[in-house]
Amino acid sequence: MKKLLFPILLLATLFTSCQKIILGEDEVNTPKNNFDIFWEDFDRHYGLFTVRGWDWDSIRMEYEGQVTPETTDEELFTIFSEMIDYLDDRHTFVYWPGRKFFASGDAGRDQVREELSLDLIVRNYVDVRDSSSVEEYLYGDFRGRDIGYFHLSGIDLEDTGLTDQILRDIGHHQAIIIDLRNNTGGADQIGVEIAGRFIQEEKLLYTVQERNGPKHDDFAEKKEYFSRRIGTENFNKPVVVLTDQVTISAGEVMLLYLKSIATVTQIGDVTSGDFSDTGMRRFLPNGMQYRYSIMKFLLPDGTSLDGVGHVPDIYARNTVEDIAAGNDVVLERAFTFLLEEYGIR
Amino acid sequence: MKRCLFSAALLLFFGALGAQSFPVEPVYRHQLTLTIGAHHGYVRDQNFSPLNYRADGLRFGLGYGRTTKSGHLMSAELGLGLTKLRSSASKYHTTDRYLIDLSFGYLRNMGPAEGSRQVRLGGKYRSYVDVSIFEGAEAISFFALHGFELAGDAAWRTGGRHRLKLAGSLPVFGLLVRPPYTGWDKFISDNDTALLRILTRGKWTSLNDFTGLRASFGWEYRFNDRWTMEAGYGLSYYSTQRLDPVRIFNNQFTLTATRKY
Helix, strand or coil, X not given: CHHHHXXXXXXXXXXXXXXXXXXXXXXXXXXXXXHHHHHHHHHHHCCCHHHHCCCHHHHHHHHXXXXXXXXXXXXXXXXXXXXXXXXXXXXXXXXXXCCEEEECCCCCHHHHHCCCCHHHHHHHCEEXXXXXXXXXXEEEEECCCCEEEEEECCECCCCCCHHHHHHHHHCCCCEEEXXXXXXXXXXXXXXXXXXXXCCCCCCEEEEEXXXXXXXXXXXXXXXXXXXXXXXXXXXXXXXEEEECCCCCCHHXXXXXXXXXXXXXXXXXXXXXXXXXXXXXXXXXXXXXXXXXXXXXXXXXXCCCCCCCCCCCCEECCCCHHHHHCCCCHHHHHHHHHHHHHHCCC | CHHHHHHHHHHHHHHHHHCCCCCCCCCCCEEEEEEEEXXXXXXXXXXXXXXXXXXXXXXXXXXXXXXXXXXXXXXXXEEEEEEEEECXXXXXXXXXXXXXXXXXXXXXXXXXXXXXXXXXXEEEXXXXXXXXXXXXXXXXXXXXEEEEEEXXXXXXXXXXXXXXXXXXXXXXXXXXXXXXXXXXXXXXXXXXXXXXXXCCCCXXXXXXXXXXXXXXXXXXXXCCCCEEEEEEEEEEEEEECCCCCEEEEEEEEEEEEEEEC
């Protein structure tokens, strides 16, 4: 018994203390290794090199020489930020927990965010029926007009059945303005279910393919997505969707559905052009983290709106001065359109 | 590494077979077990992260067994692990890791029904699910193997009230479930409230695609004919190269109370 017990206890001790034997060497925390892991991970997993035509090898050539054993984490973070900024992809980030954060392609968006004021809309235009800062919605009726208003600053409804209630409340109007300006996205499926209350017919809208191999053009089979009616209520009268350059991700996917409807018109600015789901948070030995796009959305004709965005049917954009003067020019343009096109006031 | 683990399991398992004979204890048909323990493990899952992780936490288990007159054992066991993953770069964040271990087994007694030595061999169905979740769902990874194992256990009396127990199993065929190449895809996002669907999307495969091994060693003390307590050590090892390499090594030190009836 004693003979047996000793080797067993010895083995148990060994097994509980030998991480290196079991898992192999851990990644070393040097600037070069962090750089290599970062570049190679993007190279093997990022989903939009071919769609956007980026040359990732050129980025390695440009930045690799800047990384030396003396490179500080501060400098490395700057290098990583510049590398992903090249991708111009707002689904791509670098995090330095507790220190810094950088989002690719976000330059100029702060200005756009100031070109919308919900306070102004509520003060000057809309009688609000209900709103939620958590679920990021607001809806009501335009004063003195036969038009309903539905603003989504995110695609985060906990229960999309709320859309049926919204349509019961404002669906009697001759038109609805869906405001997706400053929409920061959320869950695609929620957007699909909201849009389903406006859909009239089923048709193929887009396909999605995830990156599934080390080559830049390795992708899984296409998964097709169709428009379809959802919910107990349906609105088939004119709809205007307002957008700006912040409108992104699930907001843009929702727009894919809405723009398939003949009675929907997009007014505002071109959207962000970032459709892919963001991949999982990734980790580096120096504690920095990052995320990136992992899939491509294609329209039925094989083209992509990634990096392009939804181009509006009618271009309109506020200035900060417009907002300060109490005018929402984009909203006013929508009123004009509804009057001229449909006689709705 | 695989060779080392296999040798260890063989040593644990077959080293027991040469024990001496002792008086017989009463045979009860049914038993319920309750297990608590400490978990210490290692994970390297390159779908999740290039880093090595340590895992520490708690283990819980419930079990039921029915022994036939011939000494064959039918068992059902549920184990849960609540652990945290930490790496050398985990200054600000840790990762929650959940382990689920559900098994149903049938082990056939290979010797006399009553005696001081007991060896049983048979098979088990086991669902081993290992899920890591970082900061909500900022990063997730999982390894699941729903499979069939060759299994065996052995016990022999080492005194009037105590005995030594060994067990081991080797998964040979099963449904192997791993995240997609990029860790995330539309299937997961479209089914994010249907965890079972995600954790059963995999490939039926065999030893060419995975390696698995489980072994345990325990020392059991009998308070009376119906109650026993066991202090044990168990290990399990899983690895696969599918999509991205993963190695999981779990150690657990446990206390198990058994009620026979």
